[in-house]
Amino acid sequence: MDTNKNxxxxxxxxxxxxxxxxxxxxxxxxxKDKQNENISNEKKQYxxxxxxxxxxxxxxxxxxxxxxxxxxxxxxxxATSDIANSEAFNISxxxxxALIKEGAPKEELRLPVFIADLPDGSQAYIFSAYxxxxxxxxxxxxxxxxxxxxxxxxxFDHQGETPGLGAEIATPIxxxxxxxxxxxVDGEFTGIAIVKGGAKEGSTNEVxxxxxxxxxxxxxxxxxxxxxxxxxxxxxxxxxxAATPMPIEGEVVETQENVExx
Amino acid sequence: xxKNIITNPILKNNPVTVLVLGICSAxxxxxxxxxxxxxxxxVTAVTGFSSLIASLLRNTIPxxxxxIVQLIIVSLLVILVDQILKAYAYDVSKQLSVYVGLIxxxxxxxxxIEAFALGNKPIPSFIDGIxxxxxxxxxxxxxxxxxxxxxxxxxxxxxxxPESWYMANGGWYLNNGLFIMPPxxxxxxxxxxxxxxxxxKEDSKK
Numbered sequence: 001m002d003t004n005k006n007x008x009x010x011x012x013x014x015x016x017x018x019x020x021x022x023x024x025x026x027x028x029x030x031x032k033d034k035q036n037e038n039i040s041n042e043k044k045q046y047x048x049x050x051x052x053x054x055x056x057x058x059x060x061x062x063x064x065x066x067x068x069x070x071x072x073x074x075x076x077x078x079a080t081s082d083i084a085n086s087e088a089f090n091i092s093x094x095x096x097x098a099l100i101k102e103g104a105p106k107e108e109l110r111l112p113v114f115i116a117d118l119p120d121g122s123q124a125y126i127f128s129a130y131x132x133x134x135x136x137x138x139x140x141x142x143x144x145x146x147x148x149x150x151x152x153x154x155x156f157d158h159q160g161e162t163p164g165l166g167a168e169i170a171t172p173i174x175x176x177x178x179x180x181x182x183x184x185v186d187g188e189f190t191g192i193a194i195v196k197g198g199a200k201e202g203s204t205n206e207v208x209x210x211x212x213x214x215x216x217x218x219x220x221x222x223x224x225x226x227x228x229x230x231x232x233x234x235x236x237x238x239x240x241x242a243a244t245p246m247p248i249e250g251e252v253v254e255t256q257e258n259v260e261x262x
Numbered sequence: 263x264x265k266n267i268i269t270n271p272i273l274k275n276n277p278v279t280v281l282v283l284g285i286c287s288a289x290x291x292x293x294x295x296x297x298x299x300x301x302x303x304x305v306t307a308v309t310g311f312s313s314l315i316a317s318l319l320r321n322t323i324p325x326x327x328x329x330i331v332q333l334i335i336v337s338l339l340v341i342l343v344d345q346i347l348k349a350y351a352y353d354v355s356k357q358l359s360v361y362v363g364l365i366x367x368x369x370x371x372x373x374x375i376e377a378f379a380l381g382n383k384p385i386p387s388f389i390d391g392i393x394x395x396x397x398x399x400x401x402x403x404x405x406x407x408x409x410x411x412x413x414x415x416x417x418x419x420x421x422x423x424p425e426s427w428y429m430a431n432g433g434w435y436l437n438n439g440l441f442i443m444p445p446x447x448x449x450x451x452x453x454x455x456x457x458x459x460x461x462x463k464e465d466s467k468k
Contacts, residue, residue, distance in 0.1 A: 003325065031346065031348070
């Protein structure tokens, strides 16, 4: 057969593309569940890491509640069981980031919040963050203690930041700096600043940036700030709630002690 | 069968040290042994099977779209590898990130299809592909061995250099951070090339 004829070439390429597409579609469909399970497991581990727990902790035992709030602090959805299938767990933070950046109406935002029961009996609220790094997206979780001011822990990850430089945001050495920092100064929201050249001694809301990873550090700073600002109405309503009933006094004293020991 | 099909690509005609192909990924994924091994296996599988498929189809491929057909075969296999890694070796696939997809651009694969598989029977082509992938993988693993040992003091993530040697624990040792950076991979590849060239020169004198 003449393999150089135009008609042969065209038919050959069409058949080839159809066969290849069919193979890929089949493989993609049959591996989808397994891949999604991996992604969801990783997310669970990161949520646990953001409150300082390792992979051996039982997700279902720690994360007891998942809520969705809008930009006005109104609770839209609450899930107390089967967290992995809850609305909050499956929110696409990248889509929400786009909405926040566009300046979409606050009631259209859907922000996930997870409530963790820690082994020491205290609670932590886990908030999300997402933004653009140097080479790709960066994201993470910031957890606050029940004074809704002190950071209990953070966990960040990235898609492709430079190893040894920007990629250091995923390391415990960087993340541990955030523990005990406060997002409010004298009742004013300040967020946490990632400062190039080093945080000021004794500062309650500054951490050291990564030397050589300036763009990633700045991007992370901006991402956390943007998301915290979106959460702000909700955080403030929690603070107001926490300020009214009695038991909170004990909590506040406890957290201050924690800060001092660190 | 000619055993040179197997030994040549691994030693005398090694794709990395002699033909200097596939350097890009050799720099990127050799910081640690685990991703380097997975990368080596992935590339070997892709070169082997793409050569096999190309060789099976060699008499039907229209000459004018030859390269495109090769590209489709290679990318099909690379996407398969990527999907399988994402499902069964998620952590490693995250470490390799874009470099799995970039196997497509590895010149070794297209080079072997064009130079060997299109003119030879399927079985020798398959072996040629596997041997070339193995030659590449061998160098990759050797580089990763040196870089992980000196750069992080571990092998496969297991600490090899005793903790008590480290300065942080009052010892005298510090990991050499240079070995984690890409330039060091290039220098190590250079040393391998030097080593191999000088050894082969002695061979040819005999």
